Structure formats: C-alpha cells, structure tokens
Amino acid sequence: MQRFDVIVIGAGPAGASAAYVAARAGLRVALIDRKTFPREKLCGGLITGRARRHYAEIFGHEMPFDPQDRKTTVDFRYRGQPVGLIEDAPALCATMRWDMDAMLCGHAMAAGAQDYTGHAVAEIDCDARRVTLKDGAILQYEVLIGADGVNSQVARALFGQPFDRQRIGFGLEIEARGAHLNPAGPIRIDLAAAQWGYGWVFPKRCSTTVGVGGLLSENADMKQAMSAYCEMLGIDAADLHVKGQFLPFGDFRKMPGQGAVLLAGDAAGLVDPITGEGIGYAMQSGQLAAKAALAALNAGRPQTALSHYRRALRPVHRALRMARLIRPVIFLPALEPGFARAFRRSSTLRHEYLRLMAGEVEYGQILTRLVLRLPRLGLLALRARF
Ligand SMILES: Cc1cc2nc3c(=O)[nH]c(=O)nc-3n(C[C@H](O)[C@H](O)[C@H](O)COP(=O)(O)OP(=O)(O)OC[C@H]3O[C@@H](n4cnc5c(N)ncnc54)[C@H](O)[C@@H]3O)c2cc1C
Known part of the structure; x- marks a missing residue:
C-alpha cells in the first residue's frame, strides 16, 4: 500500500493547482486522473482576467498565451440582432483545454506530485482513508481532494449524488472548422440562444468553438436550441459532432466536503451562474484546498481540513450568491x-x-x-x- 499526505482525484485546473501547491509545500502527493494528458475536455476555453490572476498567483508566472489568442472585440446579440459591438473590451484569451490542462498537469508533476494519470478509481473508502484504483493498487491518504469535475465520484461517495438536476446547467458545443474558421473574428455572445443562458462563438486558431448553455430545468430541448443557433449562424451542424456536459451553473455546495475530504472546482459547484466561467474558480479552489490540507496536517488534525477550507472559500461563495441574485x-x-x-x-x-x-x-x-x-x-x- 502506498501512503500519501494528500491524494488529489482529477487533474483538471482544480486538481492540478491543488497538487502543485501541496507538492511545492513538501507534502507527499498523488495526482490521479482516469485519462492520460493531453485529453479532451468540453469547454469554451475562454480565460478571464480572474483566471489569469489565479494562475499567476499559484504558479508564479504569467499564463503563457499566443498573442493571436487574445480577444478584445466582443459582438453581443439578442435574438440574433446586434445590441453592441465592443472593440476595446478587457482582454479574454481563447484557449484549447487540450493544451492548457496538459500544461497545468505538467506543472503539478514537475513540482513532485506522483503521476497516477491514466488510472481510474474503483473505490473510495472515506472511513479507512483509502482509494482503490481499478488496477487493484491501494493508496492511503491523510487528506483527499476531489477535483474530479461535475460528475464527481468523490462527491457521490460523500453525498450520494454529484449534483441536483433541478439546479444544474447543461452546455452543448461543436468545434467548427473549414469555412467557419476565422481566428481573428470577434467573440460573439447571443443572449436568449438558450433559456437562462446564452449562445457563444469563440474563434480560435485551429477551430471555432460554438455552443449554447443554460439551466437544464428551463431547457427541455437543448439540442433544438443548439440546432437553431447553428442555423442562425449559417453552420451546417449535421456533420459535426455535438458534445454535451453538465455545468454547475451557480449550484455550489455549501458544505464542500466532509472532515478530511475536500471538493474543489466543478466537484464543489464553483461555476459563475451568469457567465459560466469555471476555470478561474477551479484553480483558486484547488489552491485553497491544498492550503487547507497543509494547515490541517501541520496541526496534526487532518479531519479539520474542511473547516479551514470553508473559511477560505467564503469570499467565493459570497460572490456566487450575489451572482445568483x-x-x-x-x-x-x-x-x-x-x-x-x-x-x-x-x-x-x-x-x-x-x-x-x-x-x-x-x-x-x-x-x-x-x-x-x-x-x-x-x-x-x-x-x-x-
Ligand atoms: C460547454 C461548456 C463550456 C464551458 N466554457 C467555459 C469557458 O469558456 N471558460 C471557463 O472558465 N469555464 C468554462 N466552462 C466551465 C469549465 O469547463 C469548468 O468549470 C472547469 O473545467 C472545472 O475544472 P475542474 O478541474 O473542476 O474539472 P474538470 O476540468 O472537469 O477536470 C476534472 C478531471 O477529473 C477527471 N476525472 C473525473 N472523474 C474521475 C474519476 N472517477 N477518477 C479519476 N479522474 C476523474 C477527468 O478526467 C478530468 O480530467 C465550460 C463548461 C462547459 C460544460
């Protein structure tokens, strides 16, 4: 049996940040992900100033970007009609998660986290503080950080279900190429393309990410909303692979864990309920979870990790509550x-x-x-x- 101070499940922005911070602090860390990196992640990949600030604070340098990915023109629409073209918007960066997450995960491994990517989790035993992998390996932890996304297995182990279907959001996306490729084009936001949500066009160097997202309970037929949106944009989506994923659109967990088990990022529901931004909150909460683990371990009381973490997360929860209002x-x-x-x-x-x-x-x-x-x-x- 391998023993670790901290086991992190999920190596997306939340998990990679948590593993990096914990490993840099000298803790023995295992970073588990069922995928090997680079890997696909359904996401617009739009990076805000908030996300860039958290990245710089955690990793100690500015997030690297190709200048072409920097967007300062935003085209707002309402039911297809222009409501404002802003050409001097604060910069947003259009990234591909394929590249970005591999970079983040690489930072965590370079800091000393033990690489368990490509390993699926078979069982989590919170009483025995044990994670069993599908290949039979058993890993022991003092603190467990569940950063395993919206369908979190860790949240399920703690609370029986990862989210509430009445409060969750859902997003659909395609990557349009060929005639629709216009890397220099503006970011486009379409209010009302989905109920309690919006549609988006994020032009990138190798594709254009097009999607719709909104509250699941208010959108009985999100596929239809996506077809209508593509039709409005003049995109023939018939040959394109439409992918969908749940999005915890403001449905954050008031209790983000239990004792020595903490939830970060989407697993804790930390997504902005208006913009759908989750990458910045994922990195921030990963960092805060690792710091909470460290404080609890330094005090020799791993089961107090949650109380440290809840205190640290208060400003994030306050911001999400206000956004919901x-x-x-x-x-x-x-x-x-x-x-x-x-x-x-x-x-x-x-x-x-x-x-x-x-x-x-x-x-x-x-x-x-x-x-x-x-x-x-x-x-x-x-x-x-x-
Ligand atoms: C359609 C859509 C568009 C979006 N667009 C944007 C955007 O433009 N900008 C933005 O900021 N946010 C956006 N978001 C939100 C953003 O994608 C998430 O908030 C963010 O990815 C959360 O990061 P995370 O690290 O918590 O989880 P994830 O990025 O989901 O990472 C979780 C990791 O856990 C791994 N995992 C899952 N289960 C297990 C398991 N049982 N065992 C081992 N590993 C496991 C997965 O393989 C994955 O690597 C969008 C979301 C959607 C659905």
Whole structure:
C-alpha cells in the first residue's frame, strides 16, 4: 500500500493547482486522473482576467498565451440582432483545454506530485482513508481532494449524488472548422440562444468553438436550441459532432466536503451562474484546498481540513450568491427584452458586463450599482412588454 499526505482525484485546473501547491509545500502527493494528458475536455476555453490572476498567483508566472489568442472585440446579440459591438473590451484569451490542462498537469508533476494519470478509481473508502484504483493498487491518504469535475465520484461517495438536476446547467458545443474558421473574428455572445443562458462563438486558431448553455430545468430541448443557433449562424451542424456536459451553473455546495475530504472546482459547484466561467474558480479552489490540507496536517488534525477550507472559500461563495441574485435581471424571460434594450442603449452597462465577463469587477460592486438602476430597468422591461 502506498501512503500519501494528500491524494488529489482529477487533474483538471482544480486538481492540478491543488497538487502543485501541496507538492511545492513538501507534502507527499498523488495526482490521479482516469485519462492520460493531453485529453479532451468540453469547454469554451475562454480565460478571464480572474483566471489569469489565479494562475499567476499559484504558479508564479504569467499564463503563457499566443498573442493571436487574445480577444478584445466582443459582438453581443439578442435574438440574433446586434445590441453592441465592443472593440476595446478587457482582454479574454481563447484557449484549447487540450493544451492548457496538459500544461497545468505538467506543472503539478514537475513540482513532485506522483503521476497516477491514466488510472481510474474503483473505490473510495472515506472511513479507512483509502482509494482503490481499478488496477487493484491501494493508496492511503491523510487528506483527499476531489477535483474530479461535475460528475464527481468523490462527491457521490460523500453525498450520494454529484449534483441536483433541478439546479444544474447543461452546455452543448461543436468545434467548427473549414469555412467557419476565422481566428481573428470577434467573440460573439447571443443572449436568449438558450433559456437562462446564452449562445457563444469563440474563434480560435485551429477551430471555432460554438455552443449554447443554460439551466437544464428551463431547457427541455437543448439540442433544438443548439440546432437553431447553428442555423442562425449559417453552420451546417449535421456533420459535426455535438458534445454535451453538465455545468454547475451557480449550484455550489455549501458544505464542500466532509472532515478530511475536500471538493474543489466543478466537484464543489464553483461555476459563475451568469457567465459560466469555471476555470478561474477551479484553480483558486484547488489552491485553497491544498492550503487547507497543509494547515490541517501541520496541526496534526487532518479531519479539520474542511473547516479551514470553508473559511477560505467564503469570499467565493459570497460572490456566487450575489451572482445568483443578479441572474434574473439578465435571464428572466420577462426582464430579458428590457435588459437587451438597456444593453443596446447604455455603453456603461456594456462595459460593466464585459468587465464582469473578464473578471475585472466583482459582483458586490455590480449589485450595488444594479440596485440603484433597478427602477429604470423595471420601467424598460414594462415598456418592452406592453
Ligand atoms: C460547454 C461548456 C463550456 C464551458 N466554457 C467555459 C469557458 O469558456 N471558460 C471557463 O472558465 N469555464 C468554462 N466552462 C466551465 C469549465 O469547463 C469548468 O468549470 C472547469 O473545467 C472545472 O475544472 P475542474 O478541474 O473542476 O474539472 P474538470 O476540468 O472537469 O477536470 C476534472 C478531471 O477529473 C477527471 N476525472 C473525473 N472523474 C474521475 C474519476 N472517477 N477518477 C479519476 N479522474 C476523474 C477527468 O478526467 C478530468 O480530467 C465550460 C463548461 C462547459 C460544460
């Protein structure tokens, strides 16, 4: 039996960050993923300023980007109609997860994490603090970090189910190539392409990522929303492989673990309920989980890891709660036309939204300004309705 201070399951942004931080602190770390890297991950791959800040803080250098991947033009639409083309938006970076996650995972291994990629987990025994791999190997831990994504096996071991279907989001995506390839094109966001969600076009060097996503409970037929969106964009999706995945669109876990078992990233539901951004929160929570593990281990009390972690996660939970409060103003069908109209008219609102998307402004600031604007937004919504 192999013994570790920390076992991390899942080597995406959350797990790689957690393993890197724990290994750098001198802990014995195992990083398990059922896939070998590089691997596919369904995602828009859009990196915000928030994600770049967390990356730099964790890994000690700026996230490397090809200048071509830097996007500062955003084309906003509502039901296909232009509501604002912003050419000086705060920079967003259009990456492929194939490359980015392999880089993150590489950082963790270089820091000393033991490489268990390509290994599936057969069983997690939280009482015995043991993880059994499908090949029969048994690994013992002091602290376990579940960073195994939205369908988390660790969350299932703790709570019986990884998420609540009534509160989860769902996204569909294609990678369009050929005639649709325009690496220099703007980022396009289509409000109302899905209910309580949106559609997106992210042009990249080797493909254009096109998708729709929104709350699952409000979108009985997401495939139909995707077909309609592709048709509107003039893309024949018949020959393209449409892939789908759950997205914890604001449905975060108030209790992100139990004792010596912590959940990070999507496994803890840490995705922005308005923009769908999850990579930045994944890296941040991975880092915080590793620090919580270290504090608990240094105190000789691994079972206190969760209380350290919950304290550290408070600002993230607060931000997600505020975003959930703001979300109806943007997505509630009765208010959506009013929001689109206000968006078209107000360059301040457009720039605020973009700063939000880019992770340059926090929800607390937005909420304060929104409360001041509510009477006007309400009036616009009423005018749009009657
Ligand atoms: C359609 C769509 C578009 C999105 N677009 C964006 C975007 O543009 N920008 C953004 O910031 N966020 C986006 N997100 C959200 C983002 O993809 C996630 O929030 C982010 O990947 C979370 O990182 P993670 O490390 O928690 O999980 P993941 O990236 O999902 O990594 C989990 C890892 O765990 C491994 N794993 C799973 N189960 C097991 C197991 N039992 N045993 C071993 N290994 C296991 C998986 O192989 C995987 O490598 C999007 C999501 C979707 C669905």
